[in-house]
Amino acid sequence: xxxxxxxxxxxxxxxxxxxxxxxxxxxxxxxxxxxxxxxxxxxxxxxxxxxxxxxxxxxxxxxxxxxxxxxxxxxxxxxxxxxxxxxxxxxxxxxxxxxxxxxxxxxxxxxxxxxxxxxxxxxxxxxxxxxxxxxxxxxxxxxxxxxxxxxxxxxxxxxxxxxxxxxxxxxxxxxxxxxxxxxxxxxxxxxxxxxxxxxxxxxxxxxxxxxxxxxxxxxxxxxxxxxxxxxxxxxxxxxxxxxxxxxxxxxxxxxxxxxxxxxxxxxxxxxxxxxxxxxxxxxxxxxxxxxxxxxxxxxxxxxxxxxxxxxxxxxxxxxxxxxxxxxxxxxxxxxxxxxxxxxx
Numbered sequence: 001x002x003x004x005x006x007x008x009x010x011x012x013x014x015x016x017x018x019x020x021x022x023x024x025x026x027x028x029x030x031x032x033x034x035x036x037x038x039x040x041x042x043x044x045x046x047x048x049x050x051x052x053x054x055x056x057x058x059x060x061x062x063x064x065x066x067x068x069x070x071x072x073x074x075x076x077x078x079x080x081x082x083x084x085x086x087x088x089x090x091x092x093x094x095x096x097x098x099x100x101x102x103x104x105x106x107x108x109x110x111x112x113x114x115x116x117x118x119x120x121x122x123x124x125x126x127x128x129x130x131x132x133x134x135x136x137x138x139x140x141x142x143x144x145x146x147x148x149x150x151x152x153x154x155x156x157x158x159x160x161x162x163x164x165x166x167x168x169x170x171x172x173x174x175x176x177x178x179x180x181x182x183x184x185x186x187x188x189x190x191x192x193x194x195x196x197x198x199x200x201x202x203x204x205x206x207x208x209x210x211x212x213x214x215x216x217x218x219x220x221x222x223x224x225x226x227x228x229x230x231x232x233x234x235x236x237x238x239x240x241x242x243x244x245x246x247x248x249x250x251x252x253x254x255x256x257x258x259x260x261x262x263x264x265x266x267x268x269x270x271x272x273x274x275x276x277x278x279x280x281x282x283x284x285x286x287x288x289x290x291x292x293x294x295x296x297x298x299x300x301x302x303x304x305x306x307x308x309x310x311x312x313x314x315x316x317x318x319x320x321x322x323x324x325x326x327x328x329x330x331x332x333x334x335x336x337x338x339x340x341x342x343x344x
Contacts, residue, residue, distance in 0.1 A: 043201040054323040057186035061249040064179035069276040074169045081162040225314020232297025234270035257321045278309035288341035299342040
């Protein structure tokens with residue numbers, strides 16, 4: 001008899017596994033379809049994050065300002081040294097020419113001094129070190145050679161100084177570029193968050209900012225505020241004339257400002273030069289630690305790292321350039337962590 005085999009049947013275990021997997025896939029698919037999308041941050045949460053980013057951007061801005069100020073200072077110093085070297089080289093050439101002309105005159109008469117012959121063929125330092133030849137020189141020639149020696153030493157020192165400053169300048173430029181990128185990255189991140197808001201949420205934030213940006217003294221009572229010196233008041237009034245001007249990082253006026261750009265520009269209008277950065281301005285005068293002792297026109301320093309500065313406006317108000325997205329305006333001194341005032 002021929003054997004007849006039954007078709008191979010799927011095992012019960014295999015059927016169970018496949019059925020379970022299919023069911024799980026259906027459940028997961030259903031859950032995925034019905035899952036609530038991840039909640040996007042609220043308007044207030046976005047504002048908190050954006051404000052933090054703007055503060056970090058301002059910290060980086062003051063470091064950027066410091067690097068930029070250092071770069072400008074180094075460039076001026078290098079230019080001065082290079083000018084000095086050029087003038088020194090001309091003086092050295094003239095001194096050498098005067099000795100050479102004396103030698104030429106003696107050569108034409110056939111009576112060139114052996115000391116001059118020696119000078120023309122060797123270094124002046126080596127020449128004067130040879131006592132046997134010094135006696136053969138006139139006092140005028142000795143003086144000329146000493147001047148040449150001094151001028152050579154000066155030029156060598158100035159060239160070395162210029163080389164060091166050029167290396168420092170290259171390093172400062174690198175730092176400047178890094179700080180600029182850091183500021184731009186913070187601002188771009190803040191803008192991305194703002195772009196995630198709805199039109200209504202953006203409008204609400206803009207309205208709140210508009211209310212904070214006071215455009216006239218009518219919103220701030222400055223009557224009876226203790227006035228500072230005539231120059232401090234002149235600086236404060238210059239800053240008042242810029243109320244409504246936009247905050248732009250690295251800007252020093254006259255149409256836009258960052259915080260220390262406003263204060264340094266305003267004091268310049270009063271004929272007073274103060275440093276560029278908030279940290280340097282913190283050390284530019286007498287510190288006033290009690291708010292009750294502040295006078296109009298005093299600088300006011302905020303935050304532990306001193307990265308923000310404004311003018312004391314009287315009656316618990318400051319006039320400052322707050323941050324990106326705002327304008328020069330009045331604000332309560334209590335809106336930021338007060339450190340101390342500075343009386344220029």
